[in-house]
Amino acid sequence: MEDFLELTVSATASGCIYALMALSYLIVLxxxxxxxxxxxxxxxxxxFVGVGVLTTLLWPRLDAPYPVAVAIVLVVLGLLGWAVERLTVRPLVKRGAAVTSPILALLGVLVIFRETLTLLFGADPFPSPPPLGYRRLEIGPFAGAPQQFFIIAVTLTIFAGVWYFFERTVWGRAFEAVAINRRAAALMGINLGRVTALAFAAGAAVAGMAGLLISPLTSAHYMMGLPLAIQGFTALVIGGVGRVEGALxxxxxxxxxxQLGARYLPIPSGLTLAxxxxxxILFLLLRPTGLISPREVR
Incomplete structure (x- = not known):
């Protein structure tokens, strides 16, 4: 039973990282x-930005506190997301390119970012210091690394904030209107370019936060992005592409x-990657709308 409860904490923390990646997809999509x-x-x-701020990787005497690292990661990734939208997506949209054109351009951005990280930091992983230390933490019957509980708390806070933004604010309603009908939203006075830029900036900030949170458990390395992107997209398809709570x-x-399959099924550990x-594939075939269907347009 103790083993199962520890596995529950580990799976919940991993699920929160996947959910943040799915949320990043959703904010842009x-x-x-x-x-x-x-x-x-x-x-x-x-x-990598977080490790650089928290350690001496970028500057010999930096060693900034964790809240400073969080703020810097959010600002830097937000600016990068905004720049990517301005330089790659907006020109294609203005020219009336097919919807697949920005997707292909962003695949090029993926390669540019990966190669840049390799050139700047090399292929070796960099350990990231956890904000709450390395001791074992017990909360009632549940036990695990402090970073796992920290990931769960931060993820729930982010999801609550994003849900409130979409459901209770004017800007969130503007995002919803653009999602329903871009032409009608533009006729109502909504600035489509600003909404798109904010979506990319916010999506990049959420993804950067996911990377910062997971780095103490896996280290920062240049190939960590691909599995996170796959798991985040899968989580989005499973939960539903139209609802914030579906991503979680x-x-x-x-x-x-x-994690349950890896622990209890008699299969090689490598097959858990499948x-x-x-x-x-299962959800795309049987339930492409995900478990939580989008709300009907009113």
Whole structure:
């Protein structure tokens, strides 16, 4: 029983990371209909920026406190997301390019970010110091690394904030209007360019935060973005592409399927990598709208 409860904490923390990646997809996809596969590299960039601020990787005497690292990661990734939208997506949209054109351009951005990280930091992983230390933490019957509980708390806070933004604010309603009908939203006076730029900036910031949170458990390395991008997209498909809460549900389901399967099924550990692809194919075939269907347009 103790083993199962520890596995529950580990799976929940992993599911929260997958959920943040799914949320990053959703924030961009909702108002633009663009699937941004570069978010995995944005997560890796956030991890490296965080390690650089928290340690002496970027500057010999830096060693900034964790809240400063969080603020810097959010600002840097937000600016990078905004720049990517301005330089790659907006010119294509203005020219009336096909919807697949920005997706292909963002795949190019993925390669640029990955190669840049390799040139700047090399291929070796960089450990990231956890903000709460390395001791074992017990909360009631649940036990695990402090970073796992920290990931869960931060993820729930982010999801609550994003849900409130979409459901209770004027700007959130503007995002929803653009998602429903871009032409009608423009006729109502909504600035489509500003909404798209904010979506990319916010999506990049969320992905960077996911990279920063996971880096104490996995270290920061240049190839960490690809599996996170796959798991985040799978979580989005499982939960539903139209709802914020669907991203969280999908991430948790995927993580529990992975870790319970790896622990209790009589299969080689390498085959657990097939879980995201198997669930992705299954949901695309049987329930492409995900577990939580989008709300009807009113």
């Amino acid at each position: 909702r108002p633009t209909s663009i699937i941004n596969f570069a978010i995995g590299e944005w997560a890796a960039t956030g991890a 549900l999908g991430g948790l389901i995927l993580a529990f399927a992975e 879980f995201p692809f198997s669930l992705l």
